[in-house]
Amino acid sequence: MxxxxxxxxxxxxxxxxxxxxxxxxxxxxxxxxxPFYNFDGVAGNTQKVGIEISDVYPEGWTxxxxxxxxxxxxxxxxxxxxxxxxxxxxxxxxxxVSADPNGLDKTPEECAQVAxxxxxxxxxxxxxxxxxxxxxxxxxxxxVAQTIxxxxxxFLSATEDNYKAVGAAATMAYSHKVSAESSVDINxxxxxxxLLTQLGVKSENVVMNVGSSxxxxxxxxxxxxxxxxxxxxxxxxxxxxxxxIITPVSFESWNVxxxxxxxxxxxxxxxxxxxxxxxxxxxxxxxxxxGSNAVILRHPESIExxxxxxxxxx
Amino acid sequence: xxxxxxxxxxxxxKKNCKDCGFPTxxxxxxxxASGAVEVSKCPHMSDESLAKLSEATxxxxxxxxxxAENSEYELGAETVLFRHEKTLINRNRYAVAFCECMTNxxxxxxxxxxxxxxxxxxxxxMKAEMALIxxxxxxxxxxxxxxxxxxxxxDLAYILVCEDAAIAKEAVEILKxxxxxxxxxxxxxxxxxxxxxxxxxxxxxxxxSSLEELYATVExxxxxxxxxxxxxxxxxxxxxxxxxxxxxxxxxxKEQDRTFGYPSIVFANKLAQDNANMxxxxxxxxxxxxxxxxxxxxxxxxxxxxxxALRQNIYTDPQKPMRVEPKIYPINNPxxxxxxxxxxxxxxxxxxxxxxxxxxxxxxxxxxxxxxxYSVLTAWSAGKFGGSSIANFIKESNxxxxxxxxxxxxxxxxxVLKGDIEDCLPGWNVVIGTEESMExxxxxxxxxxxxxEALANA
Ligand code: B12
Ligand code: SF4
Numbered sequence: 001m002x003x004x005x006x007x008x009x010x011x012x013x014x015x016x017x018x019x020x021x022x023x024x025x026x027x028x029x030x031x032x033x034x035p036f037y038n039f040d041g042v043a044g045n046t047q048k049v050g051i052e053i054s055d056v057y058p059e060g061w062t063x064x065x066x067x068x069x070x071x072x073x074x075x076x077x078x079x080x081x082x083x084x085x086x087x088x089x090x091x092x093x094x095x096x097v098s099a100d101p102n103g104l105d106k107t108p109e110e111c112a113q114v115a116x117x118x119x120x121x122x123x124x125x126x127x128x129x130x131x132x133x134x135x136x137x138x139x140x141x142x143x144v145a146q147t148i149x150x151x152x153x154x155f156l157s158a159t160e161d162n163y164k165a166v167g168a169a170a171t172m173a174y175s176h177k178v179s180a181e182s183s184v185d186i187n188x189x190x191x192x193x194x195l196l197t198q199l200g201v202k203s204e205n206v207v208m209n210v211g212s213s214x215x216x217x218x219x220x221x222x223x224x225x226x227x228x229x230x231x232x233x234x235x236x237x238x239x240x241x242x243x244x245i246i247t248p249v250s251f252e253s254w255n256v257x258x259x260x261x262x263x264x265x266x267x268x269x270x271x272x273x274x275x276x277x278x279x280x281x282x283x284x285x286x287x288x289x290x291g292s293n294a295v296i297l298r299h300p301e302s303i304e305x306x307x308x309x310x311x312x313x314x
Numbered sequence: 315x316x317x318x319x320x321x322x323x324x325x326x327x328k329k330n331c332k333d334c335g336f337p338t339x340x341x342x343x344x345x346x347a348s349g350a351v352e353v354s355k356c357p358h359m360s361d362e363s364l365a366k367l368s369e370a371t372x373x374x375x376x377x378x379x380x381x382a383e384n385s386e387y388e389l390g391a392e393t394v395l396f397r398h399e400k401t402l403i404n405r406n407r408y409a410v411a412f413c414e415c416m417t418n419x420x421x422x423x424x425x426x427x428x429x430x431x432x433x434x435x436x437x438x439x440m441k442a443e444m445a446l447i448x449x450x451x452x453x454x455x456x457x458x459x460x461x462x463x464x465x466x467x468x469d470l471a472y473i474l475v476c477e478d479a480a481i482a483k484e485a486v487e488i489l490k491x492x493x494x495x496x497x498x499x500x501x502x503x504x505x506x507x508x509x510x511x512x513x514x515x516x517x518x519x520x521x522x523s524s525l526e527e528l529y530a531t532v533e534x535x536x537x538x539x540x541x542x543x544x545x546x547x548x549x550x551x552x553x554x555x556x557x558x559x560x561x562x563x564x565x566x567x568k569e570q571d572r573t574f575g576y577p578s579i580v581f582a583n584k585l586a587q588d589n590a591n592m593x594x595x596x597x598x599x600x601x602x603x604x605x606x607x608x609x610x611x612x613x614x615x616x617x618x619x620x621x622x623a624l625r626q627n628i629y630t631d632p633q634k635p636m637r638v639e640p641k642i643y644p645i646n647n648p649x650x651x652x653x654x655x656x657x658x659x660x661x662x663x664x665x666x667x668x669x670x671x672x673x674x675x676x677x678x679x680x681x682x683x684x685x686x687x688y689s690v691l692t693a694w695s696a697g698k699f700g701g702s703s704i705a706n707f708i709k710e711s712n713x714x715x716x717x718x719x720x721x722x723x724x725x726x727x728x729x730v731l732k733g734d735i736e737d738c739l740p741g742w743n744v745v746i747g748t749e750e751s752m753e754x755x756x757x758x759x760x761x762x763x764x765x766x767e768a769l770a771n772a
Binding site for chain 2: 003004005006036039215220223228256258260261271274275277283285286289290301313314
């Protein structure tokens with residue numbers, strides 16, 4: 001037999017979503033192949049890598065970050081400018097931690113003011129992440145979407161509990177993008193996308209966060225969920241799953257023991273910073289190979305490596 | 315495997331004699347085609363037909379055994395491209411690279427690293443399983459490394475990288491009972507290389523400058539009668555390597571072309587060009603997508619922790635729930651003063667939590683109710699780990715008779731359950747534990763110190 005490349009043509013295609021404005025705006029999605037399978041068809045826009053910052057001093061982050069950001073971490077505006085100037089990130093993810101009702105419980109107005117100042121200070125696209133309390137995030141995003149109208153930001157995330165408020169504010173009242181977050185399950189991902197579309201949100205304004213975990217911590221479910229979602233989007237041309245995927249890797253990878261156990265507690269394991277970076281890189285590239293169109297990371301070194309890998313694979 | 319019932323039917327004697335236990339030959343063939351019954355159940359099949367069928371029903375991807383004794387591993391034998399379609403079978407293995415140019419100190423340093431990185435995660439031993447030793451031109455140096463690595467007595471499987479058949483033969487002689495992989499068959503030297511591996515049926519690594527050439531070379535080797543192969547998919551650059559890895563696996567499993575139905579080897583170390591972060595990235599990529607042996611430059615915990623964790627996840631069988639038995643587990647010899655601590659029956663959670671409780675050295679009764687085999691938050695969200703189910707388990711397990719201590723420590727992630735549990739479990743005091751298990755040792759030691767002090771003052 002003669003050698004022949006195996007080529008798989010799909011009818012389905014991922015939508016293309018633009019985030020941000022001006023020269024630094026990014027586009028994700030647009031592919032009709034599995035990630036980096038250029039031999040099958042159109043690989044779409046290259047995968048993008050963002051950097052996480054927070055609106056409060058990152059008390060819980062490992063020491064290397066506190067050292068790295070010691071001049072800027074008490075002010076989100078300075079912090080955002082710093083990462084724009086000093087890292088290779090394609091976008092900034094501002095996490096509004098201070099909104100947490102079990103924490104500082106700042107009002108949506110206060111948070112929106114911070115988001116606005118950050119948006120004005122940088123030209124990289126902004127992803128706005130909430131505090132994780134779905135009810136509060138609903139109110140929070142309504143206000144922030146209004147305050148930073150025109151910046152074409154992405155709101156992370158709309159969930160089953162708050163999609164009406166978040167979807168309507170971010171993409172209908174104001175012109176932003178919304179991320180639909182579901183819990184590691186193809187049917188849940190599909191259902192939330194359908195609900196958002198029924199509400200009137202245009203599917204080209206939606207990206208998905210289909211769930212994430214650090215490698216070693218239930219990542220097998222994440223891997224298979226992504227595989228199934230992508231195969232359904234391409235092979236079955238399932239329109240309700242043809243949105244790009246964003247994965248907030250750093251939200252998970254910096255919480256696990258491998259990344260945070262001190263060198264005194266685990267003397268054999270060696271440098272804590274190196275461990276955290278390696279966990280973040282491994283989780284990020286696994287997600288990218290699985291189907292993520294964008295990942296959010298914390299460490300500038302991870303960002304550099306992941307970007308280098310993406311451009312080598314593109 | 316792709317054989318249809320009709321194709322098999324053509325090979326039967328068509329007697330409809332029912333000796334196979336099926337009413338007709340066709341009914342029997344349909345079962346055979348679906349894989350439910352073995353062809354040999356028909357006693358009337360001619361030898362010739364059986365031979366044809368076994369060829370056609372052979373697995374699409376061969377399983378190749380490498381190494382010996384404690385370091386024997388099977389590679390390949392995969393049946394699906396995506397784990398959710400069934401399961402992935404033989405996990406990839408990581409090989410640490412040595413080369414002829416290394417001094418004894420350098421060799422010893424790597425050996426020490428291999429020895430140091432060895433730990434258990436969820437019941438599985440984690441370590442670099444293989445040593446790869448590379449020859450270029452210095453035979454003495456090469457054989458010295460082979461001997462020195464062997465004399466370390468580490469449990470390792472070996473890959474000898476050497477295209478010179480005569481020298482490869484000498485190295486194989488040294489490692490004879492270790493069943494090394496011999497890497498370096500090309501379209502030029504494959505005949506001599508087969509002579510090196512044939513007698514002991516050693517796996518032969520095949521390399522080529524392109525996929526076309528790799529394909530043609532495998533055809534030559536197969537025609538020469540050898541089938542214990544491992545295919546080098548490493549290309550000129552990262553992009554080519556990824557394409558090759560995917561193509562080889564897909565051509566085997568989807569196009570059902572057995573010429574590529576062999577495990578692969580990926581030289582992540584060469585592609586990474588001394589960038590340790592890039593090596594982690596590449597090793598992760600090829601752990602997810604179709605590397606069978608992944609060669610790395612060296613091993614340390616920063617690399618090992620994510621790679622082995624990722625591999626363990628990817629090769630978990632989705633058809634088998636990872637659960638532990640719901641019951642009371644005594645840890646660190648608890649007695650009538652020890653507290654009760656609760657977690658879920660998800661194997662991952664159990665192993666992490668019980669490991670950290672052991673490290674604390676504080677005696678506790680670890681209570682594991684039936685939580686559906688889910689993680690803490692998953693079980694809680696699914697309604698399988700709530701106040702009443704935890705309380706009922708505490709009552710039914712009679713742990714209250716094993717200890718007089720009425721403190722019940724719950725995972726910090728379900729702090730909200732405190733009230734519910736206390737309502738259902740009069741007399742008990744619910745203590746909210748930490749969110750992450752790694753903080754358990756500190757938490758338990760402080761808990762115990764306080765308890766002991768209170769007891770002393772009482
Ligand atoms: C894999 C996964 C699944 C898998 C199940 C895997 C399993 N066997 O549990 C699947 C895909 C099936 C699944 C399903 C669901 N999931 Co789920 N899932 C996850 C995921 C990605 C990882 C979970 C995991 O394995 N964690 C690792 C283990 C080790 O963590 P753990 O058990 O919590 O243990 C840690 C700590 O709690 C602590 N600890 C444990 N015990 C103890 C005890 C003591 C005393 C102490 C001190 C500490 C301690 O130590 C451990 C290590 O630090 C998480 C998201 C994430 N990244 O965490 C979502 C997540 C848990 N799932 C979630 C949900 C909602 C669900 C569903 C209900 C979705 C739905 N609506 O159907 C279903 C429920 C199942 C059902 N309906 O049948 C949510 C929970 C939301 C919430 N905050 O309550 C999460 C957080 C995702 C999200 N962000 O939405 N899920
Ligand atoms: S035993 Fe063989 S010949 Fe007889 S019915 Fe079965 S398949 Fe046909």
